[in-house]
Amino acid sequence: MSLRYLKFILPLLLVIAIDLLFQFGVWESIASPNSHAGMSIVKKRALLDSGMTHIDFVTLGSSRPVYGIDHALLANAAITHGKVHANVSVAGMHWMSLGIITDWLTAHHPEIQGGVIALSVHDFLGPGNGAYEIGIAFPFRDFDEISWMSEHVAFDRQEPATYSLYSGLFEYREDIRDLLQHPIQRARLLRYFHSLSATHVLQTNTDETADICRLQLHHRTDCTRASTLDAAAEEKFKSQCALLPSASAVRADFRPLLAGATAPPAYLQKAHDLIQAQLRRIPWKTPPIIVLMPMHSIWMDDALPQAAHEWTLAILKPLQDEGKIRVLDYTNLFNGPDGTDCSAFFDIYHNNVSGRNRLMQLLMPEINNLLYADSASPSAQPIEK
Amino acid sequence: MLFNSLHFVIFFLIVLALNQCLRPFTTLQKSMLLLASYYFYGQWHWEYLLLIWFSTIVDYLIGLQLPRSTNPKRLVIISVIVNLGFLGIFKYANWLIASLNGSAAALGASWYITPIDLLLPVGISFYTFQSLSYTIDVYRGVLQPRRKLLDYALAVSFFPQLEAGPIVRAREFFIELDGPKNVGMVDVQRALVLIAFGFVKKMVFADSLAGYVDPVFDHPETAHFWDTLLGIYAFAFQIYCDFSGYTDIAIGCALLLGIRFPQNFNYPYIAESLQDFWRRWHMTLSRWLRDYLYIALGGNRLGEARTLANLMITMLLGGLWHGASWNFVIWGGLHGSYLVFERVVLQRLPFWQSAALSMHALRWLLTFHLVCFAWIFFRAKTLAASTAVIGNLLYGITNAVQDFSRDHHLGLALLLAGLILTQFIGGYGHIKQRLSEDRGGWFIVAMTLILLMLILFTPGKNIPFIYFQF
Numbered sequence: 001m002s003l004r005y006l007k008f009i010l011p012l013l014l015v016i017a018i019d020l021l022f023q024f025g026v027w028e029s030i031a032s033p034n035s036h037a038g039m040s041i042v043k044k045r046a047l048l049d050s051g052m053t054h055i056d057f058v059t060l061g062s063s064r065p066v067y068g069i070d071h072a073l074l075a076n077a078a079i080t081h082g083k084v085h086a087n088v089s090v091a092g093m094h095w096m097s098l099g100i101i102t103d104w105l106t107a108h109h110p111e112i113q114g115g116v117i118a119l120s121v122h123d124f125l126g127p128g129n130g131a132y133e134i135g136i137a138f139p140f141r142d143f144d145e146i147s148w149m150s151e152h153v154a155f156d157r158q159e160p161a162t163y164s165l166y167s168g169l170f171e172y173r174e175d176i177r178d179l180l181q182h183p184i185q186r187a188r189l190l191r192y193f194h195s196l197s198a199t200h201v202l203q204t205n206t207d208e209t210a211d212i213c214r215l216q217l218h219h220r221t222d223c224t225r226a227s228t229l230d231a232a233a234e235e236k237f238k239s240q241c242a243l244l245p246s247a248s249a250v251r252a253d254f255r256p257l258l259a260g261a262t263a264p265p266a267y268l269q270k271a272h273d274l275i276q277a278q279l280r281r282i283p284w285k286t287p288p289i290i291v292l293m294p295m296h297s298i299w300m301d302d303a304l305p306q307a308a309h310e311w312t313l314a315i316l317k318p319l320q321d322e323g324k325i326r327v328l329d330y331t332n333l334f335n336g337p338d339g340t341d342c343s344a345f346f347d348i349y350h351n352n353v354s355g356r357n358r359l360m361q362l363l364m365p366e367i368n369n370l371l372y373a374d375s376a377s378p379s380a381q382p383i384e385k
Numbered sequence: 386m387l388f389n390s391l392h393f394v395i396f397f398l399i400v401l402a403l404n405q406c407l408r409p410f411t412t413l414q415k416s417m418l419l420l421a422s423y424y425f426y427g428q429w430h431w432e433y434l435l436l437i438w439f440s441t442i443v444d445y446l447i448g449l450q451l452p453r454s455t456n457p458k459r460l461v462i463i464s465v466i467v468n469l470g471f472l473g474i475f476k477y478a479n480w481l482i483a484s485l486n487g488s489a490a491a492l493g494a495s496w497y498i499t500p501i502d503l504l505l506p507v508g509i510s511f512y513t514f515q516s517l518s519y520t521i522d523v524y525r526g527v528l529q530p531r532r533k534l535l536d537y538a539l540a541v542s543f544f545p546q547l548e549a550g551p552i553v554r555a556r557e558f559f560i561e562l563d564g565p566k567n568v569g570m571v572d573v574q575r576a577l578v579l580i581a582f583g584f585v586k587k588m589v590f591a592d593s594l595a596g597y598v599d600p601v602f603d604h605p606e607t608a609h610f611w612d613t614l615l616g617i618y619a620f621a622f623q624i625y626c627d628f629s630g631y632t633d634i635a636i637g638c639a640l641l642l643g644i645r646f647p648q649n650f651n652y653p654y655i656a657e658s659l660q661d662f663w664r665r666w667h668m669t670l671s672r673w674l675r676d677y678l679y680i681a682l683g684g685n686r687l688g689e690a691r692t693l694a695n696l697m698i699t700m701l702l703g704g705l706w707h708g709a710s711w712n713f714v715i716w717g718g719l720h721g722s723y724l725v726f727e728r729v730v731l732q733r734l735p736f737w738q739s740a741a742l743s744m745h746a747l748r749w750l751l752t753f754h755l756v757c758f759a760w761i762f763f764r765a766k767t768l769a770a771s772t773a774v775i776g777n778l779l780y781g782i783t784n785a786v787q788d789f790s791r792d793h794h795l796g797l798a799l800l801l802a803g804l805i806l807t808q809f810i811g812g813y814g815h816i817k818q819r820l821s822e823d824r825g826g827w828f829i830v831a832m833t834l835i836l837l838m839l840i841l842f843t844p845g846k847n848i849p850f851i852y853f854q855f
Binding site: 004005007008010011012014015018157160161167169170173176177181 | 391570573574577796824825828829832833835836837840841842843845
């Protein structure tokens with residue numbers, strides 16, 4: 001074909017080639033470490049670091065374990081047993097990214113024997129966490145995993161963020177715009193993150209010491225009021241409150257479907273099946289320890305569907321009975337008859353350092369027992385804390 | 386159906402393929418294009434196709450009757466009444482009712498006329514003008530009436546220009562329709578350049594600038610000096626990129642179907658006078674107003690005073706053509722005043738005509754800012770909002786230095802400076818022309834960059850073209 005005709009096709013081919021370069025990671029070295037993909041890239045780089053050639057255990061999960069689990073303590077505990085424990089939890093991680101990252105770990109760190117998957121009741125109510133989860137999975141994914149990803153976060157023609165299921169340029173377009181708008185800040189940020197050691201990235205904590213006691217949160221309606229207290233509260237809580245159902249919204253009720261009176265809606269059944277399939281195929285020698293992270297009562301008693309907790313346990317129970325997983329349930333650790341212990345949270349999702357320490361006091365002996373004791377029972381019963 | 390939608394892309398590819406297949410069968414080809422045009426328009430509201438059909442049939446029949454009529458003027462008046470009647474009912478009736486109700490309330494009268502529940506048909510201002518140009522041209526004897534209804538119906542409703550122009554006169558369209566509709570590789574390249582530029586202008590620049598412009602004009606009470614000033618400049622480029630983007634796509638699509646449309650924009654922001662601006666901005670409307678309104682009013686044949694009055698009337702009606710609002714009348718009035726001032730004062734000042742670079746710059750600066758000032762009334766929804774925007778400029782200037790924020794304003798200012806620069810580079814460098822004729826390298830680079838820009842810098846939602854509301 002002569003250039004006369006080729007010139008109409010070449011631009012398209014060039015763009016496809018550039019897109020492939022982005023899919024193969026050409027942008028990863030300059031992606032913002034604060035973006036969803038960027039956070040994953042920071043972890044990926046650390047996991048590929050020459051100082052991290054051998055990893056025994058990992059912690060996976062969303063921002064709840066990022067803040068709520070003491071990763072330094074887990075790493076030190078591993079060291080005392082001659083092992084290496086790495087924190088691979090990333091804010092926003094959900095079932096899709098979790099699956100992609102466990103697959104990647106299997107390929108690049110086949111020596112991993114087991115680990116902690118820290119989740120919350122929230123994570124069992126749908127198969128995906130929205131289009132931004134594609135970003136978390138993107139740096140770890142393989143081309144043959146696109147169908148798996150779209151099972152969790154479906155391609156939507158109206159939603160350009162979902163185009164990144166198939167396109168590297170779409171995945172990094174926000175990042176490229178941000179770089180063009182703030183090139184100096186990006187350079188500073190990259191310099192800082194590139195200077196971090198792999199052990200720092202994978203074995204240190206993210207600390208938040210504030211608590212939410214001044215906000216007096218008991219019901220979902222309190223959240224909107226609390227977010228208007230001052231500028232700091234507004235900045236932190238406005239977006240979180242927006243995710244709560246409105247005051248007039250009626251909570252769904254899972255009790256009939258748990259009793260078998262009604263069939264679950266399609267999306268819930270899909271979540272149920274995908275979660276079970278995913279947890280079954282994790283190839284670790286030691287069954288994964290599923291930690292259900294503490295949740296604020298505003299979610300448990302007022303926002304999430306009734307019996308959401310029981311729904312979660314119903315998904316996990318067959319796997320636990322099969323010996324595929326171990327479940328440690330701390331959902332209501334800080335909840336009592338008078339509501340939530342506000343000193344354990346720094347917002348309506350995450351535990352602060354105090355909450356983390358109190359959780360770890362209970363969690364650490366269990367982890368020591370399940371990961372390091374040869375006598376760990378493969379059919380351990382769920383432990384409600 | 387929006388040009389910037391997947392629906393249109395699929396629709397157009399099918400039409401393009403059918404158009405090529407039906408080339409040996411002219412009538413079939415035209416029929417297909419007509420049906421496609423009705424489908425295109427019907428996607429918005431099927432009911433309003435009745436308006437197009439009615440207008441088409443009335444003007445077609447009048448056109449046929451005109452040469453043999455003993456009183457052709459009466460027939461033209463019927464055509465004008467039908468076309469402007471539709472425009473009046475659908476576009477201006479509620480505005481007149483609201484104005485009357487407002488006047489009544491101000492005078493303390495107790496009556497109130499209920500507004501009519503009507504939706505403005507997309508493109509009505511454009512196709513009525515096109516249809517009118519046909520009967521007037523036949524009446525003037527510069528065009529033979531078209532015997533084939535199919536040809537005339539296609540001239541009125543040909544989809545690339547149906548919703549927002551360019552306003553192609555019937556006689557121009559028939560020349561294209563009757564001529565050979567061979568689409569060579571040169572045409573394909575030119576069409577692709579136009580379509581690509583059109584999409585970038587609309588989806589990258591116009592839609593992105595909307596995010597800066599909307600708060601300034603919709604909530605002027607929250608905007609400060611630099612927000613307002615940059616917001617006005619941003620609107621100047623938003624509307625240019627939006628409208629000229631649309632016409633670039635329209636011209637490109639028509640060219641791929643073998644129809645050449647006249648140019649509609651020619652880098653208007655490099656104009657050094659208002660007269661020059663109107664030769665570069667919405668050129669097909671300017672031409673229409675000149676040929677069918679200004680000249681009909683007497684043009685410049687009846688003395689200086691009448692010439693100035695005709696200019697003013699033409700611009701006022703041109704303003705009103707854009708929309709039923711006093712703001713559009715003010716916008717047209719401002720442009721009329723500028724043109725009158727230019728003709729009466731500036732053109733008589735020898736120093737103002739100087740070829741010195743500084744005078745070029747001064748003329749450009751004045752023209753650009755006069756145009757931008759008029760845009761305030763064009764964009765603001767009400768007179769109160771317009772005055773609030775102007776107030777932000779006047780009162781805010783005292784805090785201009787403190788008000789400038791590197792984070793909020795510098796990026797936009799640089800983008801706008803870049804856009805001004807592209808006007809000069811494009812206008813004087815004939816970039817589109819060069820790319821259309823380029824034999825390889827630069828065309829490939831430009832198309833690749835444009836595709837990348839469309840992927841990376843579009844806001845991600847289908848924002849309708851601004852001129853659809855007119």
